[in-house]
Amino acid sequence: MSIRTLVVDDQEMVRAGLRMLLEVERDIEVVAEARDGIEAVSGAARHRPDVVLMDIRMPRLDGLEATRRILAADEGARVLVLTTFDHDDLVYEALRAGASGFVLKDDPPEQLIAAVRTVAAGDALLSPSVTRGLIARFTQERREPRPPALDTLTSRELDVFRLIAAGLSNAEIGRELFISDTTVKTHVTRLLRKLGVRDRAQAIVLAYHHHVFETR
Numbered sequence: 690m691s692i693r694t695l696v697v698d699d700q701e702m703v704r705a706g707l708r709m710l711l712e713v714e715r716d717i718e719v720v721a722e723a724r725d726g727i728e729a730v731s732g733a734a735r736h737r738p739d740v741v742l743m744d745i746r747m748p749r750l751d752g753l754e755a756t757r758r759i760l761a762a763d764e765g766a767r768v769l770v771l772t773t774f775d776h777d778d779l780v781y782e783a784l785r786a787g788a789s790g791f792v793l794k795d796d797p798p799e800q801l802i803a804a805v806r807t808v809a810a811g812d813a814l815l816s817p818s819v820t821r822g823l824i825a826r827f828t829q830e831r832r833e834p835r836p837p838a839l840d841t842l843t844s845r846e847l848d849v850f851r852l853i854a855a856g857l858s859n860a861e862i863g864r865e866l867f868i869s870d871t872t873v874k875t876h877v878t879r880l881l882r883k884l885g886v887r888d889r890a891q892a893i894v895l896a897y898h899h900h901v902f903e904t905r
Contacts, residue, residue, distance in 0.1 A: 691718035692809040695738040697729040697755070698722075698771065699747040703794075707742065710798050717805060726750025726758075733759045733766060739809045741768045743788070745779045753782050760787040764887070767808045785898070789890050790814025813890035815856065833899045841883045849876040853889055854896035 696707045696719055704722045711717045720736045723729040725747045733741055741759060745752040756768045770783045770791035780791050790813050792804045804814050842850065845866075852862045859873045866873075877889070886892050896902060 691716055692740060692805060693718055693720045693736065693738045694805060695720060695729065695732050695736060695741045696722045697724075697726075697732075697741060697747070697752065698744040699724050703744075707801075710801065711805065714802055717802070726752060726755030729755045730758045730762075734762060737763070739767060740805050741766060742771055742805065743768050743783075744771045745783060746772075751779070753779050753786060756783050756788050757786045767811075769804055769808045769814070784815075784890055785894055787887065787891065789888050811888060813888040813893075815890055815893065835901070836884070836895065836899055838884050839901065842880055846876050846880040846883070849873065850880050850884075850892065850896065851902055853877070854893050854902060856893075 694711055694717055696704050696711070698704045698707065701724070704724070708719045708722065711719050720738055721732045723732045727750045729741065729743065729752075730750070732738075741756075743752045743756060747755075752770065756770075759766050759768060768783070768788040770780060770788050771794055772780050772791055773794050783791070789808045790804065792801050792814070796804075807814050839847075848866060849862055852865055857865065859870055859877065862868075863870050863873045881888065881892060884892060884895060886895055
């Protein structure tokens with residue numbers, strides 16, 4: 690079954706290049722293109738893509754607000770942000786709005802393709818630099834009340850959550866805690882469900898927005 694993808698960028702040549710790159714892959718289908726956020730929102734509603742490849746800076750309606758509207762209409766949608774700079778403030782805002790990750794426009798083609806597959810599978814894609822940026826950004830904000838859902842996590846799930854918040858992959862978490870990849874995946878699935886978040890990206894945002902792992 691193909692990964693249905695909506696390509697959103699205000700530059701026609703970029704959209705054409707992305708379409709050509711993605712449609713070479715047997716498991717990816719570009720179902721539509723959009724040149725701004727307004728077209729992205731309507732295109733997502735019409736075509737119900739698995740992944741929206743979203744440019745962040747566009748006329749009329751930017752990728753940030755388009756992400757909010759798409760996810761408000763369809764909680765199952767997955768948005769993968771396209772950006773030029775990984776420290777762009779709008780990247781962090783898009784993650785808070787519900788985006789599942791980001792790719793740089795100058796990343797190698799194979800990384801973009803892998804990112805689409807990763808996000809379509811329900812996982813998240815965050816680089817260490819973005820994770821550090823989230824830490825720096827949210828630790829400067831006012832502390833929010835501790836989410837009650839945290840009290841439902843087991844001690845092992847909290848250990849896994851702490852390592853997710855530090856940007857570790859499942860394999861790295863397994864090595865750190867001396868548990869198998871399968872066990873890590875089980876813990877991750879359970880803690881995401883308990884926290885009521887869609888993926889690792891949203892778990893990391895929650896951790897730093899609420900200063901979960903900071904000492905007072």
